[in-house]
Amino acid sequence: xxxxxxYLSLFCISLNxxxxxxxxxxxxxRSSLYSILINHEEQKFAKEIGDVFLEIPIPDKYNNHDLSVxxxxxxxRLRGKEVVDSFIVKNDIASRMxxxxxxxxxxxxxxxxxxxxxxxxxxxxxxxxxxxARSARGKALLEDAxxxxxxxxxxxxxxxxxxxxxxxxxxxxxxxxxLGAIAGGVAGVDLSDATDALAxxxxxxxxxxxxxxxxxxxxxxxxETSATFYREYYSSTPDSAKVEAFKxxxxxxxxxxxxxxxxxxxxVSVMGVNLExxxxxxxxxxxxxxxENIVSLQKNFDVFKVKTPLISTDPxxxxxxxxxGITTDSRxxxxxxxxxxxxxxxxxxxxxxxxxxxxxxxRYMAVEEGATGANLKYTTFTKVSGNKxxxxxxxxxxxx
Numbered sequence: 390x391x392x393x394x395x396y397l398s399l400f401c402i403s404l405n406x407x408x409x410x411x412x413x414x415x416x417x418x419r420s421s422l423y424s425i426l427i428n429h430e431e432q433k434f435a436k437e438i439g440d441v442f443l444e445i446p447i448p449d450k451y452n453n454h455d456l457s458v459x460x461x462x463x464x465x466r467l468r469g470k471e472v473v474d475s476f477i478v479k480n481d482i483a484s485r486m487x488x489x490x491x492x493x494x495x496x497x498x499x500x501x502x503x504x505x506x507x508x509x510x511x512x513x514x515x516x517x518x519x520x521x522a523r524s525a526r527g528k529a530l531l532e533d534a535x536x537x538x539x540x541x542x543x544x545x546x547x548x549x550x551x552x553x554x555x556x557x558x559x560x561x562x563x564x565x566x567x568l569g570a571i572a573g574g575v576a577g578v579d580l581s582d583a584t585d586a587l588a589x590x591x592x593x594x595x596x597x598x599x600x601x602x603x604x605x606x607x608x609x610x611x612x613e614t615s616a617t618f619y620r621e622y623y624s625s626t627p628d629s630a631k632v633e634a635f636k637x638x639x640x641x642x643x644x645x646x647x648x649x650x651x652x653x654x655x656x657v658s659v660m661g662v663n664l665e666x667x668x669x670x671x672x673x674x675x676x677x678x679x680x681e682n683i684v685s686l687q688k689n690f691d692v693f694k695v696k697t698p699l700i701s702t703d704p705x706x707x708x709x710x711x712x713x714g715i716t717t718d719s720r721x722x723x724x725x726x727x728x729x730x731x732x733x734x735x736x737x738x739x740x741x742x743x744x745x746x747x748x749x750x751x752r753y754m755a756v757e758e759g760a761t762g763a764n765l766k767y768t769t770f771t772k773v774s775g776n777k778x779x780x781x782x783x784x785x786x787x788x789x
Contacts (some may be wrong), residue, residue: 416510417698417726417784418733420541421454422447423486424679427473427548430462434551434597434671441672442549448683450695450713452508454542456485470646473546473604482544483642484635486608487618490539498624498632505534529731535615537733542608543693544644547679552598552653597667599674601652603682605693606644617641647693650685652678661757669754676753684714687787696724696735696784705741705770707785710749714787715768717745721785723775739775741785743768 426442428435439460447453461476477483487493491500502520506513511530519527622635657677662669687694697709709715720742724735747769748762755763772779 419452422451422543423454424545426460428460428462432551437671445676470604477644481639483644484639497627500623509534509538533732535610540610544606546604548602550600552600597670601678604649605647605686609643647690650682652681661754673754696786699783702779706767708767710751710768712751720788722788724784738777740773741770742773
């Protein structure tokens with residue numbers, strides 16, 4: 390029987406030699422993510438927040454499903470998800486995310502499944518052959534892609550507001566000026582200009598805190614939506630009728646609200662930040678807060694949880710760490726990928742937990758601030774349960 394899937398790299402590793410032959414990278418199916426910023430141009434540091442947001446990458450545990458618009462300016466403060474709901478509907482976000490999956494040309498209507506094949510780890514030639522034959526297996530491939538790929542497409546809406554802590558930061562600036570004056574007096578030189586400039590910078594940096602409200606939505610890709618798209622809008626050749634049909638029925642595609650999370654950013658320090666590059670503090674505060682919200686959303690909503698491959702099993706480790714919210718209390722299920730009726734399934738074969746003092750601190754700028762564990766390259770785990778031997782390429786997913 391021909392194998393239709395390009396399995397995860399685990400299937401290419403001999404079980405007799407896996408401990409000695411650890412691959413550099415492992416392919417596995419990821420959920421897809423589109424992240425945008427709601428920016429408030431009237432607030433202080435609005436431009437700086439917008440600039441650094443464009444530098445923040447999509448977390449590497451997700452596929453990048455960004456659209457052309459990354460920043461949306463809004464005057465009024467969001468007091469709930471209603472404004473976000475309106476924005477999603479008004480700008481046809483759901484249909485645009487579907488179109489991106491199929492590389493749809495808005496002028497000709499031509500679509501393809503190249504991205505589906507790539508992210509689904511399918512054997513490209515076999516995928517095309519089965520679809521062309523319109524066989525039951527070809528139908529299973531499309532259903533599998535819909536359930537495990539397109540249906541796991543998410544939108545993150547990040548509402549970032551600067552929180553003015555000027556009073557607290559001014560205390561640090563005043564203290565620095567006093568110390569500068571004392572040092573200048575002892576040295577017999579006037580350091581007032583230098584200390585004033587640096588004190589002002591310290592006031593600005595130490596006063597930088599953000600409040601981030603992150604709203605999570607999931608693309609609806611059910612059996613009805615899938616069937617309608619393939620029947621009425623998908624075309625491999627130019628088709629003006631289908632172009633118009635898609636244009637007039639964008640509202641048929643939906644996003645469903647999953648939940649929201651708020652971070653006050655209070656845990657972010659100025660350690661490691663270059664005082665001559667204050668934008669570093671803006672980036673650090675924003676990225677740490679967004680990462681914190683993503684972790685909370687993953688813990689609260691199973692549908693948003695990520696899977697990460699084991700890179701080694703002797704010892705057991707994976708490229709995941711504090712950025713993903715790992716603590717000594719974390720527990721992960723170990724999943725084996727199996728093929729069931731031409732569809733990929735995940736079977737639990739054990740549970741692991743992080744080893745104390747061997748948790749990777751992979752948060753943004755952890756190395757610069759000298760954080761414990763920042764120089765590690767992965768987190769080491771120990772087995773809690775499981776009768777089956779683990780091998781590289783098995784996936785782990787956090788459990789409550």
